[in-house]
Amino acid sequence: MQTTTSQDALKRLSYIEGHLGGVRRMIEEDTYCVDVLKQTYAIRKAIEKLEGVLLEGHLHTCVVEGVKDGRDEQVISELVDLYELANK
């Protein structure tokens, strides 16, 4: 993984961890479920963004290199598997 990608990913992870800690406090303090759910939706969006960052990095590096090295079958079938996993 390129350093810029992993640093961006780690920053996003810290944000998500902090946000989850906030949800934990809300549940412990018996906050109204609707307000808790709004926060978990925001966390889910943040994880999707993190996945976007990781995927973009992967496409620009490993996928391009893999195809140029003649390993297309492998890198493409990994992408297809990821797509199916993400939509299961």
Added chain:
Amino acid sequence: MQTTTSQDALKRLSYIEGHLGGVRRMIEEDTYCVDVLKQTYAIRKAIEKLEGVLLEGHLHTCVVEGVKDGRDEQVISELVDLYELANK
């Protein structure tokens, strides 16, 4: 698009169109909403599968060819745009 991909995609489209016609009849005959919703979820899944078929075909052909032809920037940024569009 390869012939096998487009034939598979057209067959899936016919199925989706038939399924949508069924939902139309259900609404016209005032079927219980819960039963209508179960059908629309099935249609959404069928569209996701169709997208999977199209994407897989695209990865195996245009993306691999694009990278080998030195047009990586273009084909990869198209994939990133698609990912963002799919998750918006």
Added chain:
Amino acid sequence: MQTTTSQDALKRLSYIEGHLGGVRRMIEEDTYCVDVLKQTYAIRKAIEKLEGVLLEGHLHTCVVEGVKDGRDEQVISELVDLYELANK
């Protein structure tokens, strides 16, 4: 289903059917997959909107009436099943 809900739903269905017909033509004319996928994503969004309309109608009518008639267990467990189905 209330008449306003079913009329809105049928209008949205017609739009989705027209949009699917466009995708069929694109595939038959061998349009670039990326452009086809952009259209299928738009169709998926339109189906989600249709589901929103159906669900909103259902909540305002059958769910409220069911709870007032003492059939909470039934209407609530139907909603939970729908939620699980939608996220499967």
Added chain:
Amino acid sequence: MQTTTSQDALKRLSYIEGHLGGVRRMIEEDTYCVDVLKQTYAIRKAIEKLEGVLLEGHLHTCVVEGVKDGRDEQVISELVDLYELANK
């Protein structure tokens, strides 16, 4: 929130937090992106399950009570807002 719901939710949160810690280590140790993405998809699924638990608790308690107390408009429009937020 009922005690059973909040205890279940807190247990799921702990699992998600642990899983996120694992993803952090994977990124720090420069694990192959595809393997990291498989883990973030699993986390996203776990958050969806947590949301299901919170929503189910909310439907069985606040929504039923709200409708019985004549506050249908409020509790139903909150659900519609949540649905739209979850699908945005």
